[in-house]
Amino acid sequence: MPTLRRNPITGGWVVNPGRGEDRASSLIEMEKLIDQGICPFCEGNEKHTPPEIFALRRKGSERDGPSWQVRVVPNISPALTIEPDLDRRAERMYDLMNAVGAHEVIIETPRHILNLADLDTSQIKKVIDTYKARILDLKKDQRFRSVFIFKNYGERAGSSPIKHTHSQLIAISVTPKNLKEELVGARDYYDYKERCVFCDMIRQELSTKKRIICSNSDFLAIAPFASRFTHEVWILPRKHSVDFENMSDARGQNLAVLLKEVLLRLKILLGDPPYNFILHSGPNRTKRRGAAWKTLSDDYHWHIEIMPRYTRIDGFEWGTGLYINATTPEEAAASLRQVKI
Ligand SMILES: [Zn+2]
Ligand SMILES: [Zn+2]
Ligand SMILES: [Zn+2]
Secondary structure (H helix, E strand, O other): OOEEEEOOOOOOEEEEOOOHHHHHHHHHHHHHHHHOOOOOOOOOOHHHOOOOOEEEEOOOOOOOOOOEEEEEEEOOOOOOEOOOOOOOEEEOOEEEEEOEEEEEEEEOOOOOOOOHHHOOHHHHHHHHHHHHHHHHHHOOOOOOOEEEEEEEEOHHHOOOOOOOOEEEEEEEOOOOHHHHHHHHHHHHHHHHHOOOHHHHHHHHHHHHOOOEEEEOOOEEEEOOOOOOOOOOEEEEEOOOOOOHHHOOHHHHHHHHHHHHHHHHHHHHHHOOOOEEEEEEOOOOOOHHHHHHHOOHHHHOOOEEEEEEOOOOOOHHHHHHOOOOOOOOHHHHHHHHHHOOO
């Protein structure tokens, strides 16, 4: 049984997925297919993935058949289980529970394209619509406290052997440490100033302009003031908004345009770098947890963090949480701005 264990000192959670042999054997199967030149994510190869959870597909086309535009399937080596019961328990001083959650793969195009940056804007919009649909669906489940969408592109960013462009989704019954730090930080700032810290950041970045990379009427891409990674980029909605999945259709269109622009700028400037991105959005406000997040809709602001990965996290960064970044965000923003696309 996969479990979640809580570090009693820091409060951070660790997943033990279990079933090591099953996981390894499904990965070996997948690698065999790839060696034979079969990409399980390409249109026509649907039988090589687990049955689909969701798809945008042409009217009249059949589930797990061709004629889809975006397809969502379970991860073949999931970190979490869909067991019904969390079974929160203690082992003397330690806390653990079943690692209940969803681990899904979003296949972003039926064509064998490797980088999200190379999809056209209308296809990226469909990917965004799919993210919204999956988050809305999973947030109905009161067991899940947070839902994350993330992407590992390139080996150094921890990508799977499947190169076909895809992102992943994890819904989980705890609030992981990095998100919690942001939520608590944003709440403390709001308690003190009665303003959203992200809205304040946006106002300041718009007035100084030195860390702005590009923008449109709904979104802003900046090199954040305390960038941890060289050429780190954050995309934020200009208008205050806590939950990604409540974005209007028109905004989704503008997000697709800006996301493509940012990814292309990174690709051209840095020569197709490996990168990670993560969507940080409001946690699931379940009935029981309502009191903890009383001001959340005013104090937290969803955003996407994109991190090119040239260097591995080293011992010092791993041991301290203090990052060494040789390029200032002002330099990074200036060079990303100047890219001709
Ligand atoms: Zn493919
Ligand atoms: Zn805000
Ligand atoms: Zn964040």
